[in-house]
Amino acid sequence: MKKSILYIISILGVSLLLLNSCRDDEKTLFSYGDDILDGAIVYFAEEPPLVLGVNAVSEVLYGGDIVDPLGNVATYDLEMHASLSGVITDTVLVGSYTSFPFNLSLTSQDLADLLGVDISDINFGDSFYFSGTVTSKNGIVYYGEAPEIGDDGSWIPNGRTQIEAFDPTNGYKDGFLFDFTIGCPSDSYDPGSVAGDYNAFSASWGIDGTVSITVDANDPTTIYVAGITDLEGQPSHTPMTWHINPETNVVTVDPVVICANYYGYPDMFYRGGGTIFPCAGNTFSMALDPQILNLGGWGAQSFTFTKL
Template sequence: MKRFKILSMIVALGLFFCACEDTNDNLVASRDVAVVPVLTGLTPESPIFTDFTVDDVSFTVSLEDGDAVDAAEIRVAYDGNEEFLQDIASFPSDITITAADILTALGLTSSEIELGSEIAVYVMTTSDGVTSRSQAAFNIDIPCEFDSSITTGSYGIVCDGWGVDSNVSITADEDDPYIVYIAGLAEADACTGNGNTMKVIIDPVSYQLTGDTERTIVADDCSGWAAAYSVYTNYSYTLKSGSFSTCDGSYEIVFELEYLYEGESDYSSWGDYTFTFTR
C-alpha cells in the first residue's frame, strides 16, 4: 500500500507525459468546433427514478462568458433509442424534467423500463452549423426493488488504487434493514483488526451510502506491512460517499484512509480510495 506510492507516482507521471504527447493533435483539431455548456445544481445529485408518476430531476444549464450557440436542446436516450425532449431557449436556464416527460419523449410506458437500467440525459448544441453532444450530461438510474436478503453475506473487496483484493463480511442491523456493518477491513489490508466494524447506512430512497461522521479505527497497529517506514497506529476508515446496487447487492464506497504516526497526536491521511464490494 504505502510502500508502493512513490513508484506509483513515478509511473503515473510517465503516463501523464505520454498521454500529453499522444493526444495533442486531437486537442488542437477539436478547438473551437463546439461550445461546451455547463451543467450545475443537479438535484438530486445522483438522480434515481422509482416512481414514474412523481419523480423528477432539476438542473441549470449555462454557457461560459463569451460563448454563444445557434440552438440548444435536451435529449434523452434509453436502450439505443434517442429522442428530443425540449429546447433550451436561453442561457442560463433552470430546467426541471419529470419521469413522465421522459416516458412521453421515448414513447414508452413505465412497465417497459427495465429495472437496473439507466436513462441518459444530455445537452445538444448547434454552433456555426456544427451540432454536437456536449459534456453537460448525466444518467438517471432505475433501481431494482430493495431486497434486504442481498445486502449481507460474504463479499469480495477490491481497490486497485490501494492494492486490496480480499474478502470481508457484511451483517445487517437487528432493527433496521437499511443499516449494515462491514467486518474485516483491516484483515483485507494485511493488518490485525481490533474487532471494530464499519457502520454503513443505505438511504431508502436514493440508495446512496453514508456512515458515522467520525473515523472508524479498524486496526490499532498496522506496522506489519509498514515496518520499513515506522509504526503506524489507529489505522482508520472514514466513509466519504458510496452507493448500493439493489439489483446485485454490490457496494461502491469511497473511504478516506487515515493513521497516527508514531509519537504524533494528529491524524495523517493517505487519501480517498474507491472500494468495490461484490457478493
C-alpha cells in the same frame, strides 16, 4: 509502498470559502498566471441528483437548466462517457450550446443513442460522466479538470478555472464536471438479503478479496463490514459501520477506527460513502478514503462490494 505516503488537506476551509464567494458574488475574478480574467462559468440552476432512482431504466430522465451567470460564455461544449456494467465507453459530444439558460434533458434512449449502444445495454448501477468546456467571449478557454494536490497539501490547478470554481467535496461547479448513476427504486432495500460474504475490489487501492457484512440486530439500516484491512495483512479489530438510507439507497460511513496498527500507523479508519443497488444483487459502489487519525489520508478510492 503507496500506503506509506499521507497528505493533509490543510486548506479545506479556504477552498470552501472561495467556492461560496464565487456563488454569492458572480463577479468573482479568475486568475491564470499573471493575468486577471473575468470568469466564464456555467452551472445548473438546481443541482441534479448524483443517484437517480427509477423503477425501470426506461424511466431515466436527467438534466436541468444550465445558466451563464456572468454573461461571458460564447460556447459551452459538453462531452460524456459512461461506465456500462463496468465497461468504459468512448467519450462522445453531447452538444455545443451558445444560448443561456438552456435545458439539458437526457432520457435513457438519448444516452444510448449518444453512446451508440442499445438501450438494453444500460442497467441499474451504470454511471454517466460529463465534462464541460467553456470558451469565453474574449476567447479564453475554461475546462473541467480537477486540481491535483501537491506534497505539501496545496492545490495545483489544471485548466483555467483554478480553485475559485472548485469544491473539494463535490468537484467543480456542476457545469464543468458532473455525473450521475442510475439507482434502484426507492424503498427497494431489503435488510434480510444484505448479510453475507462479499467480494471487495478496488483497483486503485489494490484490494481484491472476501469481506463479510452483517446487519445490526436493532437497526436494519446499519450494517457492519468486517475484514477489509485483513486483505492487506493488517488485522482489523472492529468492522466498518455503514448506514443505509432506505429511501435513496445512499450509504454513509462512520469514521470508526478499524485497525489499531496499519503499516506502523496508529488508528486507521475510512471516511466516505456510496450507494447500494438492491435491484442489482445488493452491489455496493463506494468511494472510501483511508485515513490515519490526526494525520490525514490517501484520498478517495473507488471500491465495489459484490455479494458472493
